Amino acid sequence: MAIALAIGKRLRDALRDLAPIVLVIAFFQAVVLQQPFPNLGNVLVGLVCVVVGLALFIQGLESGLFPIGESIAEAFAHKGSATLLLAFALCLGFGATVAEPALIAIAAEAAEVAAEAGAIANSDEARTSYAFNLRMVVATSVGFAIVLGVLRILKGWPIHRLIITGYVLVTILTVFAPDEIVGVAYDAGGVTTSTITVPLVTALGVGLATSIKGRDPMLDGFGLIAFACGMPVIFVLAYGMVM
Amino acid sequence: MSALLDFAADFLGTVATTVFDVLPILAILVVFQVVVLRRRVQNLRGIVVGFLCVLLGLALFLIGLERALFPIGETMARQLTEAAATSGAAVDWRDYTLVYAFAAAIGFAATLAAPPLLAVALKAQKVSGGAISAWGLRIAVAVGVAVGVSLGCFRIVTGTPLPWYIVAAYVVVIVQTFRASRTIIPLAYDSGGVTTSTVTVPVVAALGLGLAANVPGRSPLIDGFGLIAFASVFPIMSVLGYAAVVSLIGRLGKGGNAAGTAGSNDQTKGTELNPS
Numbered sequence: 080m081a082i083a084l085a086i087g088k089r090l091r092d093a094l095r096d097l098a099p100i101v102l103v104i105a106f107f108q109a110v111v112l113q114q115p116f117p118n119l120g121n122v123l124v125g126l127v128c129v130v131v132g133l134a135l136f137i138q139g140l141e142s143g144l145f146p147i148g149e150s151i152a153e154a155f156a157h158k159g160s161a162t163l164l165l166a167f168a169l170c171l172g173f174g175a176t177v178a179e180p181a182l183i184a185i186a187a188e189a190a191e192v193a194a195e196a197g198a199i200a201n202s203d204e205a206r207t208s209y210a211f212n213l214r215m216v217v218a219t220s221v222g223f224a225i226v227l228g229v230l231r232i233l234k235g236w237p238i239h240r241l242i243i244t245g246y247v248l249v250t251i252l253t254v255f256a257p258d259e260i261v262g263v264a265y266d267a268g269g270v271t272t273s274t275i276t277v278p279l280v281t282a283l284g285v286g287l288a289t290s291i292k293g294r295d296p297m298l299d300g301f302g303l304i305a306f307a308c309g310m311p312v313i314f315v316l317a318y319g320m321v322m
Numbered sequence: 323m324s325a326l327l328d329f330a331a332d333f334l335g336t337v338a339t340t341v342f343d344v345l346p347i348l349a350i351l352v353v354f355q356v357v358v359l360r361r362r363v364q365n366l367r368g369i370v371v372g373f374l375c376v377l378l379g380l381a382l383f384l385i386g387l388e389r390a391l392f393p394i395g396e397t398m399a400r401q402l403t404e405a406a407a408t409s410g411a412a413v414d415w416r417d418y419t420l421v422y423a424f425a426a427a428i429g430f431a432a433t434l435a436a437p438p439l440l441a442v443a444l445k446a447q448k449v450s451g452g453a454i455s456a457w458g459l460r461i462a463v464a465v466g467v468a469v470g471v472s473l474g475c476f477r478i479v480t481g482t483p484l485p486w487y488i489v490a491a492y493v494v495v496i497v498q499t500f501r502a503s504r505t506i507i508p509l510a511y512d513s514g515g516v517t518t519s520t521v522t523v524p525v526v527a528a529l530g531l532g533l534a535a536n537v538p539g540r541s542p543l544i545d546g547f548g549l550i551a552f553a554s555v556f557p558i559m560s561v562l563g564y565a566a567v568v569s570l571i572g573r574l575g576k577g578g579n580a581a582g583t584a585g586s587n588d589q590t591k592g593t594e595l596n597p598s
Contacts, residue, residue: 082371093521095435096435096436096519096520096521097521098435099428099431099432099434099435100394100428100431100432100521100522100525102431103424103427103428103431103432104394104398104428106427107398107402107420107424107427111405111420112401112402112405114401116397117397118393121389121390121393122389122390122393122394123390124389124390125385125386125387125388125389125390125391125393126386126390127386128382128383128385128386128389128390129382129383129386129387129390129391129521130386131379131382132378132379132380132381132382132383132384132385132386133379133383133520133521134379135375135376135378135379135382136375136376136379136380136383137379138372138375138379139371139372139373139374139375139376139377139378139379140372140376141372142368142369142371142372142375143368143369143370143371143372143373143375143376144347144348144351144369144372144373144376146365146368147351147352147355147363147369148351150355151351151354151355151359154359154361163358167354167358170350170354171347171350173346173350174346174347174348174349174350174351175347177343177346177347178343178344178346178347178376178380179520180380180383180384180387180520181518181520181523181524183340183343183384184384184387184391184392184523184524184527185523185524185527185550188392188524188527188528188531189547192531192542192543192546192547193543195542195543196541196542196543198543238507238508238511239499239500239507242499242511243496243499246489246492246495246496249488249489249492250485250489250492253485253489258544259543259544261484261485262484262544262545262546262547262548262551263547265484265488265547265548265550265551266527266547266548266549266550266551268515268550268551268554269514269515269517269518269523269550269551269553269554270518270523270550272515272516272518273518273519273520273523274519274520275347277515277516301445301508301509301511301512302508302511302512303512304511304512304515304516305508305511305512305514305515307515308511308514308515308554312551
């Protein structure tokens with residue numbers, strides 16, 4: 080019964096996520112374009128899948144993964160070696176990003192586009208491996224981003240210097256990276272930080288900043304997301320140059 | 323019946339592949355809990371049920387994505403460009419006003435509804451001691467995303483290089499950072515990351531790719547990506563800008579009041595002095 084209620088609440092949240100997009104599209108279809116939407120039935124079935132899927136996904140995270148994640152983050156914040164903490168940060172960033180739905184979707188789409196344009200071989204195998212490699216590069220970069228963010232909280236480094244250094248690196252790498260990777264690389268940053276990564280990483284950051292003397296959870300607890308958003312750009316650009 | 327069978331096959335296939343997407347994070351959490359921290363895993367049943375929910379949910383979401391979110395973005399891009407492409411072979415960016423309007427509307431509406439943003443906005447209100455209102459911040463972020471996605475579409479239509487825009491945005495953010503108060507900076511940077519929700523990302527990405535495929539002379543590979551980057555950078559700018567305006571108004575208000583009272587004091591002194 081409790082789980083049914085919880086899933087009901089998640090369904091409502093997922094609907095609220097989707098509603099603005101559907102409303103805007105409905106408005107443009109009905110008032111501006113005045114055209115029938117092709118395959119409307121199929122799309123509606125898909126939308127139901129999206130809502131139910133997102134509700135189940137988030138309910139599963141809340142009841143299963145997030146509680147362990149939060150308790151581990153708290154345990155590390157209060158005691159334990161810095162090395163283990165950093166190892167945990169690396170694994171957490173990596174694992175959370177691998178399971179991020181938006182990244183799975185965008186990596187597959189990027190592989191599709193690259194295959195159609197002839198940048199990679201147009202076979203299932205080439206597409207799958209391109210998408211997989213892209214996701215691994217992004218996940219590794221988020222792992223390192225969380226390590227850097229945790230180090231920042233431990234050492235009390237000012238966030239803006241690190242971010243500005245990142246911007247400069249991105250600018251320099253852009254000059255040397257092949258044109259076809261630049262768009263995907265820039266997008267990779269925004270894609271990674273959604274459903275799984277944001278709650279897990281925020282729990283870690285706020286937990287750490289609360290337990291370390293002289294750190295303000297409001298000030299120092301934030302910034303991990305910003306790193307997780309910037310680092311993939313650098314890594315994917317570098318990956319494009321090596322490829 | 324066969325449609326149902328197709329769906330079942332599709333679903334099972336997706337579940338089989340998503341197992342490997344969800345396993346790493348589960349394994350990492352369990353290993354750290356049991357091996358490193360040497361604590362028992364509590365509520366094992368809840369975790370198993372949760373894991374199954376995550377698995378089924380992710381598979382359903384990915385199927386819905388293929389059937390609904392991507393086609394929606396692509397269809398909108400196609401229909402909007404068809405409505406625009408009337409004036410012959412040369413691409414004139416002014417023909418695509420509808421595209422920019424649609425992009426701005428999607429960006430604004432989807433961002434305003436995003437739950438993570440609400441959490442960040444409430445924290446910002448607390449940090450600033452109420453100077454920055456949660457609603458003000460949410461609107462600032464939503465306007466940032468709307469302008470960003472809209473400008474991103476303009477870039478795709480004109481085919482101008484993506485780095486020009488993003489690097490220029492970086493420069494503006496850096497300049498703003500040096501003028502901003504220390505408390506707002508981490509929040510502003512984070513607000514860029516939280517805006518792009520799991521539902522919005524595929525629709526916006528498909529819009530960009532569809533646009534690049536339909537506007538003459540554009541290639542999806544070079545021009546199609548980048549909208550999400552716009553949606554991540556522009557909110558940082560608009561939040562820093564909003565904070566600057568709030569503090570400026572605060573200072574002007576205080577400064578104005580202080581000057582006003584000082585002036586009236588002088589005047590009263592003057593009037594007192596005059597008769598004597």
